[in-house]
Amino acid sequence: MFKHQKASFITALAATACVLISLVFFLISGSTVGYSISNGHWGLIATAVSVLFGAASLLAQSKKAGELAVSLMRLAALFLVMAALAVLLMDRAVVAGGLFTWNSLDKYAWQAFYTGIACLVFQLLGTILFVASGCMKQGSAE
């Protein structure tokens, strides 16, 4: 499946992988004792569906499906991961605010914060890679 694939395929693959990693960090951050993420279930769902859309677009591209369909799936994945980013950011910004003021000694909060940062990084990376993939030629390398 991966042989002779265009750069857009590889980039989208990397993007999907980043989103999948962000899902892991989202779960870890949200599982920190006392620091669950508000509306975290929606963020998880959005990320998971984003991964699914990303994977589906890869499959479709490898099967030489229509370019439009592939792109639409990747667009959906992009929007969903941004939605998950919004959910994460809105909650972790509050945690960060507390960490740099009244709550600086709470190790659980720092844990939630750092894993949240990691999640955010992969979410952004995934998003940017989806955009990059969209700017590249699609179809197989042959």
Place this chain on the structure above:
Amino acid sequence: MGKKTGLYRALCFVTAFLFALSGVAGLMLERFRQQVDETLGTTSQKVVSTGDGSLWSAFTPPEALMNEDGTLNTHDTIQHFIDFSRELAAGGTVLLKNNGTLPLKKGLSISLLGMKSYYPILASGQGMPIVGSIITLEDALSKNRTDFRNARRNVQRNNIKPSFKKLDDYDFAGGEMKINPVPFQAYEEYSKEFSGWGRFTYIPTMMSFNDETSRHFDDPSLETIEKYAPDFMSSLHEYNDAAIVVVGRPSSENGDYAVGGVLEGQGNTEPLELTTNEREIIRVATENFDKVIVLVNCVNAMELGELQSNDKIDAILWIAHPGSFGMLGVCDVLTGEANPSGGLPDTYAARNLSAPAMVNFGDYKFTNFNTEGSPSTDVTRHQSSSYVVEAESIYVGYRYYETRYNDVVLGQGNADSTVGAVASQGNWRYQEEVVYPFGYGLSYTTFSRELVGEPKITRSGHNFTMDFTVKVTNTGSVAGRSNIQLYAQAPYIQGGVEKSAIQLAAYDITSLLQPGQSETKVIHVDMQDIASYDMLHQNSNGTQGTWILDAGDYCFTVANGAHEALNNVLASQGKTVANTSGLMDADGNASAVWVYHYSGNNGAVDDTTFAVSKNNITISNQLKYSDWNDYEPGRVQQLSRSDWSGTWPVEYRDMTAPEAMLADLNGQYYTVKTDEDTSGIVFGADNGLKFYDLAFRDFDDPDWQKLIDQMTIDECLGLIAYGGNEFRDIPSIGFIRGSFTENSGNGMQSEMCDSRVDSPWAVSKKDNNGHFYLELYATAPTVAASFNPDLQFRMGEEVGLQALIVGLPILWGPGLNTHRMAYNGRNGDYYSEDPILTGNTGMEFAIGAFKYGLLASPKHFAFNDQETNRGGVAPFMSEQRAREVELRAFQIPIEANKYDNAAPAYWNGEKDHDFGMRGLMTSFSKIGGIECTASEGLMTGIAKNEWGFRGYAVTDIGDDTDIFAAVANAGVTGYDLRGRFSETGYDAHTNDGETISAEMFKGDANILTKIKEAAHNTIWAFCQTNLMNAYDSSTAYQSVMTWWKAAYMTAIGVTGVLFVLSLILYSVSALKSRKEHN
């Protein structure tokens, strides 16, 4: 596939990304709208009322500060704030030593030495950095200056750029001194050596002196000073009339001083001891100046013995953290414009480690804390990992030092031993252990203070008070005010209830007395404040624990501090220095003591007078889980004056929570019922009332029931769940959502133009004075140290006025926790080690604030005795200690007995109005094994029932959401779920992820009743405040279009349109290409 397809595809993805990004940005901006407004100086939402008549009339600023058109005269208002700040700092400054050097004449050429002479710790609420205009010591002492220095941006609020600069219009009379500029050059250059140094700031973490930031505590060495200013030493000779050396330490939330927390090479062993560099600069001063004055710029008791005993130091002035303009007041004291009249709010020990509280302070974890463990054997709740055993009983601060001294003199209780002696060479000696006693303070003049005749004794039911007449005479040569501290000694029975040998009973202050002038004041003592809590007393109704007055001699005296008072009492008992072989350190004045021979209940203990509270509730133990021994009998030994040596505290480290404690620590306080018949509990009624219809109505007015019946379960739960920083809409009663609280104690954390309401006196952002920052007053210890009820009352008025200006009705402050020991980092937010001083200061503040409709909700209720592990620490103590030393500080302002028969001058309402405090913020900590917020004993048994507390009681930030039902059951009325406000649904959830909802409690009659009570309390509290200024049927929350709103909306719109367009183009192009390809 055409090139165009590729281009359109790329555009599509890019615009999609930008569209999504704009959406996220918009969400974030709206989510943090308040903070964005604060940063950018905008107003995106405002409460607007268009009605007339009764609006803006309930509480108004003073006429003297208003323009004729009803707007605020911002210039006069700022002048007013500066003047009060100055007066407060002067009133709370304490003269500790003076050989006649002070006051200084104006116009001298002087040198200011010490890093803090250039970078003073002016402090602000919660130890946070100063923001806004300030006056430094140099400013205040020098010739009249007109350019206030703005504080640097700080990390907490680095988006507030003080822009207020028009201070040349203000009255700023200084000391007219010529200040040596050379040391400042050195300090300025030195400060660049390390990052993060803010000029007028505090250091945020003090857990260890080893932190890089903690170098900021210290002074530069002489070598460093001379490196930056080679002419430093020669400059001292040019500005040689006097040297003022400033030493100090910061105070902060969320951090304590650490035992042994010192940097290697700094020359001290404890953080509150002077460092080598500080000693060096003092030595330079004493070797080069005839007049040396040391200013102590701290609120955590520094170890000042070496300053006291240094004969070359001519004067010592304790200036605490005086606030943004407080150095003007310090200057007034230095120059004699103000005669110091303050007294220390804490005992200043030679070595702070001598306090018995220090034996158990810091980080203690349960050995069986394991979040993955079994609840039957382990502490699994993450908030319950830590504890501290407060084994010093009631012997906190002077209660320890003076009582032990008393027992050494009397030769009882094995007091005269080496046990607990830290500074003493041999056996424990007060003279060696204590440098400056509680209440101590000198003046530029002298006073005689005497009790005149016998007090008027009033006994009626459960009231027992004494009114003492005190005559104060200025026996010196300059005018001055004298604080009047009246102390009492209750009879101690060996082996009986623990008692302090002396305690503050009441205080006041004279007016300005000219030399030779006398004034007579009546000092009111409530014997309830002298009573002891006997937690072992068997009550006649079968319960245990009550307030008692032992039969015997009660001694009353007025004195300059607790130690002089005790010496007076000892003198009245025939003790002298001579006949105690020097165990007594000074002869007291027996004639200054009045002895009351109390027969109790026919010679036996009086267990009836205060066995019923002022609210008519029979007293009994309410905190049966506060003592470790409640769970594990005999495990902990409390300090007892019956045997100081044998009961001296041991450190309780590595304790294992016993099985009996696990359910409490693991939060198993309440089981929600699901099948009770709740049909009789009314929700959603249509009674046609709006909450503002009940403005200023009595709590027991029957219309409250009708109003609260209108609320739905969701609305009641929402009011509790979002009862902190932001409140939600309550449509059934016409309550509009908003942000109604401020979190501070020494001023509003706002600029003057940050008005939340559209009042006639709201200050425009275009006003040149609008960006004046309001949080400017001295911190709590200064207010307490004034021993001036009028000043304390006016402090409340000032903060209340600020709240009225910016339209805020609730203040989470002041702090009423006790200074358990000097190392508590947050001592700057709390008044004193003494609960009578704390409680009365807090009461005056709360009543004063209410003049402008500000509801003070003091914090933290209760037992926030250390910052270490404050988020859930379990402090264990006896109920006697809990009630006498800590809770009394809250009881006094909640009961506010002083104002029962004598309403404040501003009051023209109902005669029998209850002036008790109507707000509380609970503590993060537990009491024993139970969360304070979930403690029915504390919240309902004591606060509500015994003391009659009614009103708004909010948790600290985000506390205990996973025991929502237990907290509601206990009687807390609101959660501060900071930042979890949501327009749709609660989004309040427990740590286990359950969402709080009406469904959860539909089958629990108790909780449904409690949430209605909570709603009643909270809405009633709001209806007493300045919120009522702004409310009628037209009141609505109005969204205001700001430039940032417009920006993100435009971005969303533009990128959205571009995305849709590019998607259409791409789709068409791609389909066309595919068709062509096929």
